[in-house]
Amino acid sequence: MNSVQGRFITFEGGEGVGKSTQIRRAAAWLEAQGVVVVLTREPGGTPRAEQLRRILLERTDEPMPQSCELLLMFAARASHLANLIEPAVARGAWVLCDRFTDATYAYQGGGRGLPAADIDALVRIVHPQRQPDLTVLLDAPVAVGMARARARNGTGGPDRFESERAEFFERVRQNYLQRAAQESGRFRVVDATGALEHVEAAIRAALQPMLVTQAPSR
Numbered sequence: 001m002n003s004v005q006g007r008f009i010t011f012e013g014g015e016g017v018g019k020s021t022q023i024r025r026a027a028a029w030l031e032a033q034g035v036v037v038v039l040t041r042e043p044g045g046t047p048r049a050e051q052l053r054r055i056l057l058e059r060t061d062e063p064m065p066q067s068c069e070l071l072l073m074f075a076a077r078a079s080h081l082a083n084l085i086e087p088a089v090a091r092g093a094w095v096l097c098d099r100f101t102d103a104t105y106a107y108q109g110g111g112r113g114l115p116a117a118d119i120d121a122l123v124r125i126v127h128p129q130r131q132p133d134l135t136v137l138l139d140a141p142v143a144v145g146m147a148r149a150r151a152r153n154g155t156g157g158p159d160r161f162e163s164e165r166a167e168f169f170e171r172v173r174q175n176y177l178q179r180a181a182q183e184s185g186r187f188r189v190v191d192a193t194g195a196l197e198h199v200e201a202a203i204r205a206a207l208q209p210m211l212v213t214q215a216p217s218r
Helices: 019-032 047-057 066-090 101-111 116-126 142-153 166-182 196-212
Strands: 007-012 037-041 094-098 134-139 187-191
Touching: 007 019, 007 066, 007 101, 007 196, 019 037, 019 094, 019 134, 019 196, 037 066, 047 066, 066 094, 066 101, 066 116, 101 116, 101 166, 134 166, 134 196, 142 166, 166 187, 187 196
Parallel strands: 007 094, 007 134, 037 094, 134 187
Antiparallel strands: none
16 A cells, blocks of 8 residues: 655746646656655646636637636536546655645736635635645736746737736735735745746745655655
8 A cells, every 4th residue: 555645736827927838847756755745736637627727828709707717727626626636646646736725826816806705615625624734925027027938929929918017916926915914834835936946946845745645755
């Protein structure tokens, strides 16, 4: 029987903070330490959840009501949890997830202005017992993140969220920072404005204590 304890680690942050790059680097480093890693993202992660992701991100002529956006996020999350995250953690893998429910509080709560109580209610339905063991919040000023996102997109153009105005992302960032302050035991805030290697080193420092307490494989 596998005695290795599974972990659920989330990477959060606004647009252009380098989550995708850093989560891949963290996964590679953990695998070099002998950890079985499952790399995933939200919305998405499973075929059904990826279909919902496309609906959420695509720009269409039909407006998307805020309630529809919120419910689609949790519909994708329910499938993701049941079919990927929970089974992986149960078998002892470390699941590294690019965004999770903190993003919903930040984007739909902080950015859109939806009541936190509405999000809380969906959390109680979809994952009342599952919270991240660690959340790495990559933080950068909105102007820096937006400039990076524009450079990253090139000619592809922004998705529905990336098309929002700077004021929206300021609210998102402040919500993230407030949540990190309120749950300092779970969050590690990393300055994402530095060199890639410095950011990577800070993330490794956040992960290292979890490796120390990891039980050996049997």
